[in-house]
Amino acid sequence: MSSFKDVFDKYNWEDTLQSIFDKSESDVLHALNKPKRDLEDFKALISPAAKPYLEQMAQLSQQLTKKRFGNTIQMYAPMYLSNECQNICTYCGFSMTNKIPRRTLTNPEILKEVEFLKSKGYDHILLVTGEANKTVGVNYIDNALQLIRSHFSNITIEVQPLLQDEYETLIDSGLYAVLVYQETYHRDEYKKHHPKGKKSNFDFRLDTPDRLGKAGIHKIGLGALFGLEDWRADSFFTALHLNYLQKTYWKTKYSISFPRLRPHSGGLEPKVEMTDPDLVQLICAFRLLDEDVELSMSTRESEVFRDNIVNLGITSISAESKTNPGGYAVAPQSLEQFEISDERSTEAITTMLKTKGLEVVWKDWANNWE
Numbered sequence: 001m002s003s004f005k006d007v008f009d010k011y012n013w014e015d016t017l018q019s020i021f022d023k024s025e026s027d028v029l030h031a032l033n034k035p036k037r038d039l040e041d042f043k044a045l046i047s048p049a050a051k052p053y054l055e056q057m058a059q060l061s062q063q064l065t066k067k068r069f070g071n072t073i074q075m076y077a078p079m080y081l082s083n084e085c086q087n088i089c090t091y092c093g094f095s096m097t098n099k100i101p102r103r104t105l106t107n108p109e110i111l112k113e114v115e116f117l118k119s120k121g122y123d124h125i126l127l128v129t130g131e132a133n134k135t136v137g138v139n140y141i142d143n144a145l146q147l148i149r150s151h152f153s154n155i156t157i158e159v160q161p162l163l164q165d166e167y168e169t170l171i172d173s174g175l176y177a178v179l180v181y182q183e184t185y186h187r188d189e190y191k192k193h194h195p196k197g198k199k200s201n202f203d204f205r206l207d208t209p210d211r212l213g214k215a216g217i218h219k220i221g222l223g224a225l226f227g228l229e230d231w232r233a234d235s236f237f238t239a240l241h242l243n244y245l246q247k248t249y250w251k252t253k254y255s256i257s258f259p260r261l262r263p264h265s266g267g268l269e270p271k272v273e274m275t276d277p278d279l280v281q282l283i284c285a286f287r288l289l290d291e292d293v294e295l296s297m298s299t300r301e302s303e304v305f306r307d308n309i310v311n312l313g314i315t316s317i318s319a320e321s322k323t324n325p326g327g328y329a330v331a332p333q334s335l336e337q338f339e340i341s342d343e344r345s346t347e348a349i350t351t352m353l354k355t356k357g358l359e360v361v362w363k364d365w366a367n368n369w370e
Helices: 004-008 013-021 025-032 039-045 048-069 107-119 138-148 164-172 187-193 202-206 208-215 231-248 276-289 303-309 346-355
Strands: 072-082 124-129 154-158 177-179 219-222 253-257 294-297 316-318 359-361
Touching (some): 013 231, 025 039, 039 048, 039 231, 039 276, 072 107, 072 138, 072 154, 107 138, 124 138, 138 164, 154 219, 219 231, 231 253, 276 294, 276 303
Parallel strands (some): 072 124, 072 359, 124 154, 154 177
């Protein structure tokens, strides 16, 4: 059966990157003046030729976002359940080779974290684990979903890639969405950064959104980790992936995230730097490509950057995030997956959003559980 891999294999990384750099000012103007844009227009909008038009892109992005989403922004919180992992990943603090204390939350500990997040008002939650099949496999995740589903209207997971039938089981237990980032679409660089563990299988990870689509998931989140390779090429392949999925699994909703490489235990310097203006350009380009896709911004970014980007295309934002298991209430001092840049409280973030003229949305979808 066909999958995104069939589309992906028709493209060459270097040729794709060169085609982006070959885009001209006239290509950018053509893209900006079109009512509906395609992937070639997206290339123009992320190209160096578009840099002088960043202000115009930002204005258009803001207009399209307000047209589709109004003056609203959704709040969510990540909750890390485990930092146990069987993979070696060069950029992650949870990597198997890092000598850190490992922890997987018990049911009472999970509920203690839930109590804290509910006290802050959260109704949308992102459950995160390392990739350790024996410790935090499908049974553990299924148990966590059933344990907390009555407390949240929307539960998303970011865990190891699973099989279609495993996703179907989790959907029956209350799963709403799955985030699965390819990290980089550059096959050789991917292998370099994932030398051991199930995550080293590039194709299995690449086809994960297909398995999710076939399982009937409500929403799929895509993204690349910027810094591992050239952000422009990785962004194009993310857009290509999105385009394919939207046509193939048209009942499913989609979101895009924009993580940049952050400091962590074991440290990895970015191969290619992505500046703040670059990231603004990319966020606006995605909004101009697709006015319906949800665009998410985590606490990886600085206070100043997040304050300035929330009105330019972002539709969901996290606050007060902890990237270690039990980081909210159980074990606040344990090692984080990566360093947080925006450490403001939930209350401070909601106040900031209101000063920007945005209405904070805590709940916009719910399963009706008996």
